Amino acid sequence: MSNLALELEVINVTNLPVPSERTPAGFYVIVSTSYGQWNTTVKAAMVDHSVPWNESLVIEGLPLAFPRWIMPIFPSTSKAVQLEIRASFEHGCLGRGDLLGTVQTNLEELLLHAGKPFGLPVISAQCPSLLLRVKRANALQLPARTAGNTQQSSGFHSVIGRITDTAHEAYTRYRRGDHPKYLDSAIQGFQEVLDECPKSHPHRGAALSNLAHAIIYGFTKGVRTDIDHAVSLFRHALAHRPWEHPDHSLSILNLSKALHLRYSMGKDSADLHEAVVL
Incomplete structure (x- = not known):
C-alpha cells in the first residue's frame, strides 16, 4: 500500500492585531500533531495586518486497513491538530513569543475545511482568520519536510x-x-x-x-x-x-x-x- 499523507499549506492570516506596546519582528504559526510539531518562518505583517506564509508541511501516518472513511490512514486517537499564531520579537525565536490565537481541530476537519478561513477568537476587538489548504497525497512524491522535522531555532525549546x-x-x-x-x-x-x-x-x-x-x-x-x-x-x-x-x-x-x-x-x-x- 502506498505511504499516504496530508499536505498542509499555511497560506496566510488576515485581520491580525499588532501589539501596540511592543513591535514584534514578525508572526508565525505552530502546527502540533501526534506525529510531531512544525512551525512556519517568522514573517512581518503587511500594512493591511495580514501575514503571507505560503509554506507547507507533510503529516504522515502509517497505512491502515482502508475502510470508507475520510481519514483511513490515521488512527482515531491521533487526529488532533492544534494551530497557534504567535508574535515573535526577534527572528532568532528565543522562546515562543506571545500567543495571539489558537485553533483546536482534527485532520478530518482540516480536509473538510480546506480553502476556507478558520476564525480565531477575538483579539483586541479584531477577528483574525487563518487560511489553510489541505489535501491527501502520496508522501513518497512530496518533499521530506514533515511534522516531525521541526523548523525551530536553538532558542525554541532550550x-x-x-x-x-x-x-x-x-x-x-x-x-x-x-x-x-x-x-x-x-x-x-x-x-x-x-x-x-x-x-x-x-x-x-x-x-x-x-x-x-x-x-x-x-x-x-x-x-x-x-x-x-x-x-x-x-x-x-x-x-x-x-x-x-x-x-x-x-x-x-x-x-x-x-x-x-x-x-x-x-x-x-x-x-x-x-x-x-x-
Missing part, C-alpha cells in the same frame, strides 16, 4: 527558551492586570536568561531587549523601575545587532522609543538628539 516563555507569560499577566508580582517575576526571569547569555551568545540581543521592555513598561505604569538601565540595555542590544542583522532596525526603534520616553520625563535634549540621529 532551557533559556523555556525560562523566557515563563517570563513572557508573567509579563502578559502584568499587562492585563497591573499586579506588581507578575512584573517582578517577568523581570527576574528575563534577567536570569540574560545571565545565561554571555557576550558571544546568539540570543544575547533578544535577552537584553526582553529585560529592557519589561523595565520600560513598568516605568510607564508608575512602577519605580530604572529607565536609565533600560536605555542602557537597549544600547547594548543594538550593539549586538549590527546593520546586517535582521533585527537591527527593530533595535533602533526600541532604543529610539526609550530615549524619547526618557526625554519626555526629564527634557534632556541629548536624549532627543540621540533618538533623531539613530
